[in-house]
Amino acid sequence: MASGYGAASMDQIASKAGVSKQTVYSHFGAKDALFEEIISSKCESLLGADGMHLAPDENPEKMLFESARAFLKVVLHQESITLYRTILAECGRFPELAQAFYRAGPKRASERLAEYLGKMVARGTLQMDDPRAAAGLFFAMLRGDLYLQCILALRETPSDEEVAAEARMVSAAFMRAYRVPASGD
Amino acid sequence: MASGYGAASMDQIASKAGVSKQTVYSHFGAKDALFEEIISSKCESLLGADGMHLAPDENPEKMLFESARAFLKVVLHQESITLYRTILAECGRFPELAQAFYRAGPKRASERLAEYLGKMVARGTLQMDDPRAAAGLFFAMLRGDLYLQCILALRETPSDEEVAAEARMVSAAFMRAYRVPASGD
DNA sequence: GTCTATATACAGATAGAC
DNA sequence: GTCTATCTGTATATAGAC
Numbered sequence: 001m002a003s004g005y006g007a008a009s010m011d012q013i014a015s016k017a018g019v020s021k022q023t024v025y026s027h028f029g030a031k032d033a034l035f036e037e038i039i040s041s042k043c044e045s046l047l048g049a050d051g052m053h054l055a056p057d058e059n060p061e062k063m064l065f066e067s068a069r070a071f072l073k074v075v076l077h078q079e080s081i082t083l084y085r086t087i088l089a090e091c092g093r094f095p096e097l098a099q100a101f102y103r104a105g106p107k108r109a110s111e112r113l114a115e116y117l118g119k120m121v122a123r124g125t126l127q128m129d130d131p132r133a134a135a136g137l138f139f140a141m142l143r144g145d146l147y148l149q150c151i152l153a154l155r156e157t158p159s160d161e162e163v164a165a166e167a168r169m170v171s172a173a174f175m176r177a178y179r180v181p182a183s184g185d
Numbered sequence: 186m187a188s189g190y191g192a193a194s195m196d197q198i199a200s201k202a203g204v205s206k207q208t209v210y211s212h213f214g215a216k217d218a219l220f221e222e223i224i225s226s227k228c229e230s231l232l233g234a235d236g237m238h239l240a241p242d243e244n245p246e247k248m249l250f251e252s253a254r255a256f257l258k259v260v261l262h263q264e265s266i267t268l269y270r271t272i273l274a275e276c277g278r279f280p281e282l283a284q285a286f287y288r289a290g291p292k293r294a295s296e297r298l299a300e301y302l303g304k305m306v307a308r309g310t311l312q313m314d315d316p317r318a319a320a321g322l323f324f325a326m327l328r329g330d331l332y333l334q335c336i337l338a339l340r341e342t343p344s345d346e347e348v349a350a351e352a353r354m355v356s357a358a359f360m361r362a363y364r365v366p367a368s369g370d
Numbered sequence: 371g372t373c374t375a376t377a378t379a380c381a382g383a384t385a386g387a388c
Numbered sequence: 389g390t391c392t393a394t395c396t397g398t399a400t401a402t403a404g405a406c
Contacts (some may be wrong), residue, residue, distance in 0.1 A: 004274060006191035009399065020373055025401070089189060089274030091338045098337040106333055136330040137358055144325035148291055152283040153276045173322055177362035195382060205391055207384080216382065 001042070001082050005035050005090050032094075039097045042083050047074065047105035054116040060125055061175050063116070064138070068167035071109060071142055076150055076157060084151065110135045117178075128178045137177075141170045186227070186267050190220050190275050217279075224282045227268050232259065232290035239301040245310055246360050248301070249323070253352035256294060256327055261335055261342060269336065295320045302363075313363045322362075326355045 003012070010031055014021040028034035051070035054063055074080055084101070091098040110132070117131035128134045146166050149155045158166070188197070195216055199206040213219035236255035239248055259265055269286070276283040295317070302316035313319045331351050334340045343351070 004191075006189075010401080011399080021400090022374085022402080023372055026371070031400070085273045085276070088270045088336065091270070095338060098339055102334070102337055102339055106330070110330065133354060134358075137326050137355070140327075140329035140332075141322050141325045143328060145291070145295065145321040147325075149287070151273065152287055153280060154283055154287055169318060170322070173319075173362050177358050194380080196380085206382090207392085208390055210383070211389070 001038070001079070001086060004086055005031075005093070035090075036094060036097060039083070039087060039094070040100045042079070043097075043100045043104040046077070046080050046083060047101070047108075050074070050109055050112070052109065052112060054112065056116065056119050056123075060120055061171055064171040064174055065167055067113065068138075068142055068171050069164055071139065072147075072163045072167055075105075075143070075147065076163065078157060081151055106139060110139055113138060124180060126178045127180045134174075134178055138170070138174050141173065142166070144170070186223070186264070186271060189271055190216075190278070220275075221279060221282060224268070224272060224279070225285045227264070228282075228285045228289040231262070231265050231268060232286070232293075235259070235294055235297070237294065237297060239297065241301065241304050241308075245305055246356055249356040249359055250352055252298065253323075253327055253356050254349060256324065257332075257348045257352055260290075260328070260332065261348065263342060266336055291324060295324055298323060309365060311363045312365045319359075319363055323355070323359050326358065327351070329355070 002008075010021055010024060013034070014024045017024065024034070028037065051073070052067045054067065075084075087094075087097050087101050113135035114132040117126060117128065117134055120126040121128060121131060144166070146158060146162070150157065187193075195206050195209060198219070199209045202209065209219070213222065236258070237252045239252065260269075272279075272282050272286050298320040299317040302311060302313065302319055305311040306313060306316060329351070331343060331347070335342065
């Protein structure tokens with residue numbers, strides 16, 4: 001994960017695993033098969049367990065804020081960032097890994113939020129034409145400047161306070177865009 | 186650009202350039218120096234010329250829509266996507282390239298938009314606490330699901346119509362979040 | 371099953387002729 | 389300045405002993 005597909009040699013891998021190279025080949029057959037197994041496994045373990053608890057009876061801005069914080073916590077984690085970089089670097093050679101990543105992460109999270117937003121619209125708590133598009137925008141806003149700087153390795157992993165502030169800003173902006181307007185607006 | 190730093194061999198590069206390997210070495214000295222020259226040059230040529238014409242006297246939603254379209258046109262271009270993937274893959278080995286990318290692209294665009302948004306706030310056309318944060322959210326929304334799918338090579342480059350629709354959706358959402366509320370709201 | 375030793379290929383970089 | 393030929397290291401993958 002630290003070196004990427006090309007730079008990580010089978011010698012290094014065997015050495016770090018404390019076994020010989022032949023043992024690695026006995027278990028996985030070839031380098032590309034080992035790589036696919038590692039990456040698809042990481043997609044599930046890192047992105048699979050989302051911490052979103054979208055209770056329809058709670059205050060929606062609070063729910064959005066907590067979801068935002070949980071999402072940022074996951075995607076800003078160093079392992080997720082390394083995973084994302086690795087998949088992007090090799091998505092030409094291993095297209096199925098990009099799909100596994102997309103489905104386990106962004107797609108799943110967006111679908112769950114869209115379902116919640118749909119309920120809020122039905123209740124008259126929020127107002128929007130397309131809950132799926134709105135959910136996409138919500139997570140897109142969370143992949144903002146802070147995320148970009150972390151992905152590009154231009155800054156350290158943010159503190160919990162910075163993450164909370166970012167989550168607060170995004171959930172507030174989302175609410176301004178999709179709240180139910182007061183009468184006269 | 187098509188292979189990335191590790192997989193692109195100096196033999197291939199020399200062959201594609203129609204010269205011998207020694208000629209490449211005479212001009213650039215080493216592989217890393219050649220790589221840095223290519224990438225930083227691409228950062229400027231691809232991201233430097235932004236097509237944003239932010240006229241303060243025009244309708245702000247129209248200005249935002251046109252800026253959104255121009256931004257998407259650039260970042261969804263195949264060359265920009267390849268550049269971004271390459272920089273992410275090598276940002277550990279070449280941190281200064283990530284900086285050059287960030288400054289030439291996201292930072293520059295965001296600063297220009299923030300300046301425009303500040304003017305709109307001063308005029309009372311828009312309403313927001315932090316124009317820089319709002320500008321960041323605007324471009325973050327444009328790096329949404331469509332962008333993510335292109336980056337991950339999960340779909341083809343979108344048509345002009347799809348780009349326009351995405352730009353329309355984002356500029357509309359931005360306006361809903363930052364418009365000046367009517368009296369009574 | 372796991373090891374050491376090796377086959378084969380190709381990488382980045384350089385020497386020296388023209 | 390540009391070429392061909394070569395040095396040196398290291399990669400993936402395999403053979404065969406224990």
